[in-house]
Amino acid sequence: MNIDTKHLHYWMQAIRNSENPMRTLDAFWSGQLKSKEWLIDNLDFVVRPYINKTKISIDIHGGWVGVLASMLFQSKLNISTIRSIDIDHTCEPIAVMMNKGEEIQGRFKAVTGDMCTVRSDSDVIINTSCGHITQDQYDLWLSGLPHNSLLVLQSNNYNIEEHVRTASSLEHFKEQSNINILWQGQLELPLYTRYMIIGDNK
Numbered sequence: 001m002n003i004d005t006k007h008l009h010y011w012m013q014a015i016r017n018s019e020n021p022m023r024t025l026d027a028f029w030s031g032q033l034k035s036k037e038w039l040i041d042n043l044d045f046v047v048r049p050y051i052n053k054t055k056i057s058i059d060i061h062g063g064w065v066g067v068l069a070s071m072l073f074q075s076k077l078n079i080s081t082i083r084s085i086d087i088d089h090t091c092e093p094i095a096v097m098m099n100k101g102e103e104i105q106g107r108f109k110a111v112t113g114d115m116c117t118v119r120s121d122s123d124v125i126i127n128t129s130c131g132h133i134t135q136d137q138y139d140l141w142l143s144g145l146p147h148n149s150l151l152v153l154q155s156n157n158y159n160i161e162e163h164v165r166t167a168s169s170l171e172h173f174k175e176q177s178n179i180n181i182l183w184q185g186q187l188e189l190p191l192y193t194r195y196m197i198i199g200d201n202k
């Protein structure tokens with residue numbers, strides 16, 4: 001996908017202005033960017049027959065510093081609004097700067113909060129941070145979601161300290177996730193395999 005200079009400028013501003021630029025740069029590892037590009041390409045394919053609207057609203061749970069939101073705004077997807085929710089309050093100002101153009105237009109909002117308690121009613125709900133919450137937290141999160149939203153979930157088999165719930169295979173991730181699956185796939189990356197399922201909570 002193409003990243004334009006206007007958005008690139010805001011990305012650099014977000015990194016430059018953040019309290020810990022090296023930490024913010026973690027969101028730009030090749031595997032992180034490729035996983036998001038893969039998500040966008042496949043969401044585009046699934047969303048068209050599923051959602052009968054010209055413009056879609058998106059909530060990203062565990063949205064981190066807002067890179068996925070910015071990439072979604074720059075994609076072929078026709079997006080009205082994106083809300084990026086993260087429990088870490090340091091993410092909010094970085095995500096706002098990362099998406100400054102859309103924030104000025106009233107199309108982007110960053111929210112500090114626990115995904116398990118924040119209510120969502122957007123057309124698409126994305127959670128690429130499934131490995132960062134326990135199974136109990138995930139089950140609680142899923143129980144609070146609407147039945148008519150398209151859900152996009154990612155996890156991986158990368159066993160590092162911050163991952164409290166990895167999946168050992170795509171089948172394992174499907175068992176953990178317990179949703180009605182419309183699309184599934186895995187992406188081989190140098191250090192780990194990323195799993196993705198797209199479906200609903202019907």
Ligand SMILES: C[S@@+](CC[C@H](N)C(=O)[O-])C[C@H]1O[C@@H](n2cnc3c(N)ncnc32)[C@H](O)[C@@H]1O
Pocket residue numbers: 032061062063064065085086087088091113114115116128129132133137
């Ligand atoms: C480090 S990111 C990486 C996730 C994934 N690899 C990606 O690319 O999106 C995981 C994020 O999930 C957030 N997070 C963890 N538990 C959360 C919760 N209960 N509610 C909202 N955000 C949460 C963390 O604060 C962090 O910003």
